[in-house]
Amino acid sequence: xxxxxxxxxxxxxxxxxxxxxxxxxxxxxxxxxxxxxxxxxxxxxxxxxxxxxxxxxxxxxxxxxxxxxxxxxxxxxxxxxxxxxxxxxxxxxxxxxxxxxxxxxxxxxxxxxxxxxxxxxxxxxxxxxxxxxxxxxxxxxxxxxxxxxxxxxxxxxxxxxxxxxxxxxxxxxxxxxxxxxxxxxxxxxxxxxxxxxxxxxxxxxxxxxxxxxxxxxxxxxxxxxxxxxxxxxxxxxxxxxxxxxxxxxxxxxxxxxxxxxxxxxxxxxxxxxxxxxxxxxxxxxxxxxxxxxxxxxxxxxxxxxxxxxxxxxxxxxxxxxxxxxxxxxxxxxxxxxxxxxxxxxxxxxxxxxxxxxxxxxxxxxxxxxxxxxxxxxxxxxxxxxxxxxxxxxxxxxxxxxxxxxxxxxxxxxxxxxxxxxxxxxxxxxxxxxxxxxxxxxxxxxxxxxxxxxxxxxxxxxxxxxxxxxxxxxxxxxxxxxxxxxxxxxxxxxxxxxxxxxxxxxxxxxxxxxxxxxxxxxxxxxxxxxxxxxxxxxxxxxxxxxxxxxxxxxxxxxxxxxxxxxxxxxxxxxxxxxxxxxxxxxxxxxxxxxxxxxxxxxxxxxxxxxxxxxxxxxxxxxxxxxxxxxxxxxxxxxxxxxxxxxxxxxxxxxxxxxxxxxxxxxxx
Ligand code: FE2
Numbered sequence: 001x002x003x004x005x006x007x008x009x010x011x012x013x014x015x016x017x018x019x020x021x022x023x024x025x026x027x028x029x030x031x032x033x034x035x036x037x038x039x040x041x042x043x044x045x046x047x048x049x050x051x052x053x054x055x056x057x058x059x060x061x062x063x064x065x066x067x068x069x070x071x072x073x074x075x076x077x078x079x080x081x082x083x084x085x086x087x088x089x090x091x092x093x094x095x096x097x098x099x100x101x102x103x104x105x106x107x108x109x110x111x112x113x114x115x116x117x118x119x120x121x122x123x124x125x126x127x128x129x130x131x132x133x134x135x136x137x138x139x140x141x142x143x144x145x146x147x148x149x150x151x152x153x154x155x156x157x158x159x160x161x162x163x164x165x166x167x168x169x170x171x172x173x174x175x176x177x178x179x180x181x182x183x184x185x186x187x188x189x190x191x192x193x194x195x196x197x198x199x200x201x202x203x204x205x206x207x208x209x210x211x212x213x214x215x216x217x218x219x220x221x222x223x224x225x226x227x228x229x230x231x232x233x234x235x236x237x238x239x240x241x242x243x244x245x246x247x248x249x250x251x252x253x254x255x256x257x258x259x260x261x262x263x264x265x266x267x268x269x270x271x272x273x274x275x276x277x278x279x280x281x282x283x284x285x286x287x288x289x290x291x292x293x294x295x296x297x298x299x300x301x302x303x304x305x306x307x308x309x310x311x312x313x314x315x316x317x318x319x320x321x322x323x324x325x326x327x328x329x330x331x332x333x334x335x336x337x338x339x340x341x342x343x344x345x346x347x348x349x350x351x352x353x354x355x356x357x358x359x360x361x362x363x364x365x366x367x368x369x370x371x372x373x374x375x376x377x378x379x380x381x382x383x384x385x386x387x388x389x390x391x392x393x394x395x396x397x398x399x400x401x402x403x404x405x406x407x408x409x410x411x412x413x414x415x416x417x418x419x420x421x422x423x424x425x426x427x428x429x430x431x432x433x434x435x436x437x438x439x440x441x442x443x444x445x446x447x448x449x450x451x452x453x454x455x456x457x458x459x460x461x462x463x464x465x466x467x468x469x470x471x472x473x474x475x476x477x478x479x480x481x482x483x484x485x486x487x488x489x490x491x492x493x494x495x496x497x498x499x500x501x502x503x504x505x506x507x508x509x510x511x512x513x514x515x516x517x518x519x520x521x522x523x524x525x526x527x528x529x530x531x532x533x534x535x536x537x538x539x540x541x542x543x544x545x546x547x548x549x550x551x552x553x554x555x556x557x558x559x560x561x562x563x564x565x566x567x568x569x570x571x572x573x574x575x576x577x578x579x580x581x582x583x584x585x586x587x588x589x590x591x592x593x594x595x596x597x598x599x600x601x602x603x604x605x606x607x608x609x610x611x612x613x614x615x616x617x618x619x620x621x622x623x624x625x626x627x628x629x630x631x632x633x634x635x636x637x638x639x640x641x642x643x644x645x646x647x648x649x650x651x652x653x654x655x656x657x658x659x660x661x662x663x664x665x666x667x
Contacts, residue, residue, distance in 0.1 A: 004084045006056070010040055013077035013094065016165030020074030022063035022099050028081060029058040029104075031118055037062070056081050057121050058106050059091045065099035073098050073159070077616070079105060092381070092618050096159040108620040110384040110486060112496050125380040132376045136397075138509050141404070144434045146366045147509040149373055154401045161397050166607040167666075174603045178207075178596035188596075190588035191293055193566075200558060204595055211553035214651045219560040222334055225344055226306055226314030227461070229277060231653050233547065233554040233561070234355040235464040240455025241276035241305065242269055247325050248276075248303045250318045254331060258307055258317045268307060272458060275306040275314065279350040281358065281435040283323045290425030292564060292590060297423035299353070300346040300569040312460045319343040321569040328571040338576040342584065346569050349562045352555075353424050355547070358436040361403070363445070364544040368393065368665040369400045370510030371536050378502040384486040385499055385533065387618040388479070391609065392540050395666035407597070421590050423564035440511070442518035446535050447472045447543075463653035464546055467642055471542045471656055474634045476534040478612075481627035482619075483530055490525040499523060503532065541611045545661040552602035556595060562586055563594040601667055604660075611635060611661040 008026055012018050028035040037060075059079045065072060079091040090108040097103050106124050116122040135158050139150035151157055163171065182188040187203065194200050201216070208216075218224035229238040244250060244265070252264045259268055268274050282301035289297035300321040307317045319332045321343060332343035372393035379386035424432060443449045447468050451457055456465060487493050494500075500522050511517040523529045555561035567584040570576055586594065609615060612632045619625055635658035646652035654660055 006035070006084065007082045008040070008059070009080040009082075010061070011077045011079070013075040015075045017073075018075035020063060020072050020097075021066040022072055022074060023066065024074065025060075025062045025064065026079070027060040027062075028056050029060060029120060030056050031120075055087070056083070056089055056107060057118055058104050058124055061093070061097060061103045061105065063097050063099050063101070076103070090617065090620050092616065094160065094616050106382055108618065109382075110387055110619065110621065110624075111382050112384070112486065112492065113498050114495050121382070125382060128380045129378065136373055136376050138373065141366075142430050142433070144437055144512060145430075146362075146370050146512070147373075148366070148369055148400065148404070149397050151397075151401055153405065154398045157397055157401070161393075161395075163395060163398050164607050167395065167605050170605050170607070171600075174600050178599045179593075182592045182596060187592045188589055190592075191295075192588050193582050194585065194588060194591070195582070197559070200591070203592055204556060204599065207552070207599055208556065209553050211550065211651060212556040215554055215560050216557040219557055220341065222315045223313050225316050227651075228554065228560075229275075229306070230314065230459070230462045231464055231651075233550045234351055234359055235462075235546065236359045237277045237279070237351065237354060238275050238306070238454070238456070239277075240272060240459075241274045242455070244269075244305075245276070245278065245303065247323055248278075248305070248318075248320055248331075249325050250305055250320075250331060254333060255305075255307070255317045258315065258334065260310065272455070273308040275308065275459075277302075277304045277306070277347070277351075279303070279347070279354060280323055281432055281439075282350055282353060284435065285424060285428045285431055286322060288425075288428060289423050290428065290564070292421065292423075295566060295587075297425075297564045297566060298568045299423055299428070299565070300350055302343075302347045302350050304347050308459065314459075314461075316344065316347075319347060321346050330571070330573050332570075332573070336573055338578060338581065339570060339573050342570055342576045342581055345559065345562060345581065345584065346565065348560060349423065349565050352561050352563055353422075353432060354436075357424070357429055357432045360547050362433055362436050363440065364539060364547055365396075365400050365403060365665055367440075367445075367510055368396045368540045368544070370506055371540065372396045373509070374502050374505040378498055378505060380498070381618075383498055384483065384619075384624075385502070385529075387624075388482055388533065389536065390618065391614050391616060392537055392664050394609065394664040396540070396664055399666055421563060421586075421593050437512070437514070438516075440517060442520070442535075445539060446531070447538060463645075464656065467638070467653065467656035468542060468546065470638050470641075471658070471661075472534065472538055474631065474638060475537050475542075476530065477634070478627055478631040479530050479533045479537065481630070482624045483526065483533065485621070485623040485627075487526045487529065493523050493526055493529050499529065540665050541661050541663055542656055544665045546655045548665075548667065549602055549604075549655050549660060551598040552595075555598045558591045558595065559585055561598075564590055603667070604662075605667065608666060609663045611658050611663055613663070 006028060010024065010026065024040045025037050026040055027037045061076060063074050073096045075096050076093040078093050081089045091105045092108050093103065093105045095103060104124055106121060116125065137150040138147045141148045154162065255265060265274065279302050282299055285299050286301050289299045301323045303320045304316055305318040306314050308314050317334065320329060322329045332340050334340055375386060375389055375393060443453060451465050456462060503520055503523055507513065507519050507521045511519045520528060520532060562585055564586045565584050612635045614628065639658045642657045646654065
């Protein structure tokens with residue numbers, strides 16, 4: 001029988017200690033047979049005695065230890081097989097192999113399950129899912145909240161999804177550079193109040209950013225207070241107000257001097273010039289503040305009314321600090337001097353809680369983990385949606401395990417956003433997350449619908465919306481292009497049992513089977529699938545960048561983003577002094593610990609993939625590869641336009657510049 005010679009190129013990945021001393025063996029598996037097992041670098045081509053037709057389906061890789069060294073792992077990135085006819089086939093691998101393991105990888109052409117015609121490929125597909133469902137198990141985080149990956153600690157995760165050596169080393173270095181000096185100079189354990197704002201200016205001097213300095217200069221101004229509700233760290237709270245909430249009895253008499261002469265609230269609401277931030281999620285937590293070092297902390301659940309003046313400036317005009325109106329809960333006004341400043345500080349603290357727990361932790365980190373888990377459990381590597389999404393979940397499982405262990409636990413190592421240093425505390429955090437789950441809808445996760453629902457389509461100077469909507473469109477065009485190729489009709493989506501199980505799991509585990517969330521339980525059309533995947537990519541990339549990356553810029557100047565308040569909200573007017581404000585703001589230790597944490601969480605790692613950059617080649621078909629290039633080009637144009645726009649701005653809005661967006665939730 002004549003032998004056919006196939007050449008095989010095996011590539012070791014570009015990772016720390018990726019190489020191996022082990023002997024590596026390969027075997028080629030085809031439709032009708034398989035080759036012998038051959039040691040690579042043996043200058044011996046692979047022969048497939050009985051494989052005479054069809055293309056190679058699978059490659060088996062096996063490493064045998066050198067001199068019994070068992071922990072000498074090898075990171076294989078891919079295998080390329082060249083047939084005697086000169087055709088090349090890519091087999092993506094991207095995994096670590098230990099000497100006791102055999103890894104079987106399949107050819108890169110994407111296939112839906114009902115398109116599998118080869119028994120071995122189908123069996124491989126099923127084997128892969130069985131293995132992943134063993135490796136990645138769901139676990140309840142807290143009843144009513146999205147489920148998470150079961151794992152004792154980050155090191156227990158499979159190596160493919162763990163931080164790289166570079167990422168781990170840099171993270172620890174940043175952590176050390178932020179926390180160690182504070183420990184050494186005793187600030188971290190100092191329980192005193194700040195005696196003046198000048199002292200506050202002396203910390204983190206070498207780490208200040210331009211935006212930080214801008215915030216420091218302008219934090220007291222009403223105009224900046226309004227501005228940052230649109231373009232600050234949390235652009236998600238504000239909405240147009242068409243009728244005043246019944247528990248917020250702002251009268252024309254109270255705010256007349258802030259409106260044009262002759263106008264009234266009703267007219268201004270009709271004209272679309274009145275806006276509201278309602279921190280009602282915090283209502284059940286008032287009076288249940290945390291105790292930090294024996295000292296009671298206090299929370300408010302404010303309502304804040306804003307007016308857009310004829311110069312298009314958004315200005316706060318009334319603040320009520322608790323939800324129940326009446327005596328002991330005055331409506332503060334800009335004319336109320338120190339009371340007004342203190343009222344704004346309570347709003348900023350409420351915003352800290354909403355931002356960190358609802359918009360950051362729940363709506364980006366925790367749901368990104370749900371998407372990541374459903375993907376590894378239900379979509380095999382040959383699935384086009386797996387290929388499209390897998391790099392959008394890089395490092396997400398590990399960063400979330402670390403966040404839960406170190407930030408969101410009772411004995412967190414990073415003593416900042418953990419209960420020890422926030423006014424809301426551990427049980428309060430869980431209550432807020434549960435309250436927030438009730439409002440976690442599909443509509444609110446889709447930016448175009450979110451902006452529409454909040455009545456913010458027209459307001460000017462809203463860079464988060466402008467950049468975000470363009471980004472959404474670019475992602476949608478890309479997803480449409482790639483999925484349109486694999487799903488030429490709705491029928492393909494309906495017959496794709498894997499993608500149906502994927503969305504069902506997301507609905508059940510991530511959105512706790514809440515029908516009111518509007519999250520689909522199945523997909524009937526290509527359009528529905530495209531919309532959902534667009535939302536997934538937008539959420540884990542752009543939305544996370546918008547919510548995460550400015551934490552030090554906007555939170556570095558503590559009075560603008562206090563994590564905890566030590567005095568109750570004022571219940572009458574005319575009694576607040578500057579010294580009361582300092583007594584209310586976090587003490588020295590709480591301040592510096594929080595700042596160190598937001599500094600670490602805002603720092604970009606050198607080991608990051610910019611949105612649209614996919615260094616691991618998973619697709620081989622021309623269409624998706626072209627779409628990827630087009631995606632990158634469009635992102636580049638957006639980046640260019642954002643930079644050009646920013647040139648003229650006193651405070652550039654950079655968070656949705658694609659250059660600053662990472663593919664995944666990784667910090
Ligand atoms: Fe984050």
